[in-house]
Amino acid sequence: MLSPAAAEGSADFRAASDLIFMMPPVESGSLNTRRWTLVAVCVTTFMLLLDITIVNVALPSIQRRLSADLTGLQWVVDAYALALAALILTAGALADRFGRRLLFMFGVVVFTSASLLCGLAWNITALDVARGLQGIGGAALFATALALIGHEYRGADRFSAIAVWGATVGAAVASGPLVGGILTDALGWRWVFFVNVPVGAFALLVARTRMTESRDVGSVRTDLAGLVTFTTALFLIVFGLLRGNAEGWASGLILSVLVAGAALLVLFVVVEARHERPMLDLSLFRRPAFVGVSVATFAIGAGMFALFPYLSIYLQDILGASPLGxxxxxxxLTAFVFVVPIASRGIVERVHPWVLASLGLLLVAIALLLMHGLTTGSRWTALLPGFVVGGIGIGLANPILAAAALRTVDPARSGMASGINNTFRLSGVSIGVAALGAVLEDRVSASLASTAHVHSRTLAAAVSSAGTRAVGGRPGLAHSAVIAFVSGLNAVLLVGCAIVFAGAVAAGVLMRGTATGPAAAADPSPAVAEESRGT
Known part of the structure; x- marks a missing residue:
């Protein structure tokens, strides 16, 4: 329970926020309210998840317009994913304490405002900072999504509503690259972000006039120490990986940053072990099945999703495709990610989750091997078999891992388990983008040194982020730049394959204790309305 002082502070905060957001009285549980809540949640979920993939095809255009280096481009992806990963669990706790509708509206305002700032960015640093702000708003939206649905819906209706929300998630992931290409080609890269503004305004209007408020009156203070140590540790590790090639891996700065990040992760574990109600319940990791789910989820984020920015640079700056192309x-790839979960529903009900999860990740690893072996004369169709197999693998593994995260824990802890699953996925993307980028830049540098006898980290970073355009004024280096980038991308594909294969092994060995069949997932969120943490 809250102390009197804390309760009074929470009441004052809610009273002030009620005035700010003009919260009107709405009848809870009415059909109209339920439908509008589902619409608002699905629209915002689509928007925030779209922004994970939509920006990938816009990266080459951003690089040209803002003269960004590789590190700046990596932060466009990482600032957003890192903020999401670090704050989802804490946002769920804040929603419990101050109100889920209130935090949802806060997320809409922050996300929409940050999207406007992204579109108006005058340099790459401004864009990176605005993307971090987007991630803060996105964490509030993602953390409250299932909680708001769980508050309004019960029984079979709740399952149907969550199914609609799940389809929205799949549609966002599947359509991101195509929508990004259309907007970038037709209107310019800034509209990848401007498009969120009217969507956010609509969601805020619905939230203010149609949603009801809910909160956990028994919630306790936020785990501030856990939030600070986890966020800082992630930032330092990602920063060290992003700057390692530029500063030198043996430099005092990089070694200090990476050691400090690792030390803070250890401190985070100590803090969480002692906290009364931690943002990350370490006791869940005593269950091998949950560890397997977490490792596999991290692996698919770090080994596959983190590749997309570099594949986009290859398609546009090496092969010459337009953003739409x-x-x-x-x-x-994205079509199979969307279709496979629907088509495989009957199989999922009869086959053990660990089999499907490990098979899905194994297919992704095979897909990366199929893409490996690119040459300077390769066309985009060389990637096609890998895209198809990878899409099938992701479509098979992703929903299984999400459901297994809930099946491996008690129903009362499903909110925490779901939040941890999302945190591992997004942390994988953040660290993967940084680590794979370091591999790419290192291989590009080595290749330039051997083929063009150019020993320049600056040029290697430029080629890694802009392909042949980095040597536009030096035609003699153009072919060497293509050789170098293709060599780097092949190395990245192998590293990604190894990461995903390790995840497949972890799923196959550790997830064998996961419950099977649809019963365990028939109503996957009975505790959502009560705990609703980190969906």
Whole structure:
């Protein structure tokens, strides 16, 4: 329970926020309220998840317009994913304490305002900072999504509503590259972000006039120490990986940053073990099945999703595709990501989760091997078999891992388990983008040194982020730049394959204790309305 002082402070905060957001009285549980709540949640979920993939095909255009280096481009992806990963669990706790509708509206305002700032960015640093702000708003939206649905819906209706929300998640992931390509080609890269503004305004209007408020009157203070140590540790590790090639891996700065990040992760574990109600319940990791789910989820984020920015640069700056052309070339992959979960529903009910999860990750690893072996004469169709197999693998593994995260824990802890699953996925993307980028830049540098006898980290970073455009004024280096980038991308594909394969092994060995069949997932969120933490 809250102390009197804390309760009074919470009441004052809610009273002030009620005035700010003009919260009108709405009848809870009415059909109209339920439908509008589902619409608002699905629209915002689509928007925030779209922004994870939509920006990938716009990266080459951003690089040209803002003269960004590789590190700046990596932060466009990482600032957003890192903020989401670090704050989802804490946002769920804040929603419990101050109100889920209130935090949802806060997320809409922050996300929409940050999207406007992204579109108006005058340099890459401004864009990176605005993307971090987007991630803060996105964490509030993602953390409250299932909680708001769980508050309004019960029984079979709740399952149907969550199914609609799940389809929205799939549609957002599947359509991101294509939508990004269309907007970038037709209106310019800034509209990748401007498009969120009217969507956010609509969601805020619905939230203010149609949603009801809910909160957990028994919630306790936020785990501030856990939030600070986890966020800082992630930032330092990602920063060290992003700057390692530029500063030198043995430099005092990089070694200090990476050691400090690792030390803070250890401190985070100590803090969480002692906290009364931690943002990350470490006792869940005593269950091998939950560890397997977490490792597999991290692996698919770090090994596959983190590759998309570099594949987009390859398609546009090496092969010469337009943003729309790049988006269309991603379509075979994203289409299977969307279709496979629907088509495989009957199989899922009869086969053990660990089999499907490990099979899905194994297919993704095979897909990366199929993409490996690119040459300077390769066309985009060389990627096609890998895109198809990878899409099938992701579509098979993703929903299984999400459901297994809930099946491996008690129903009362499903909110925490779901939040941890999302945190591992997004942390994988953040760290993967940084680590794979370091591999790419290192291989590009080595290749330039051997083929063009150029020993320049600056040029290597430029080629890694802009392909042949980095040597536009030096035609003699253009072919060497292509050789170098293709060599780097092949190395990245192998590293990604190894990461995902390790995840497949972890799923196959550790997830064998996961419950099977649809019963365990028939109503996956009975505790959502009560705990609703980190969906």
């Amino acid at each position: 790049a988006g269309l070339r991603f379509l075979p």
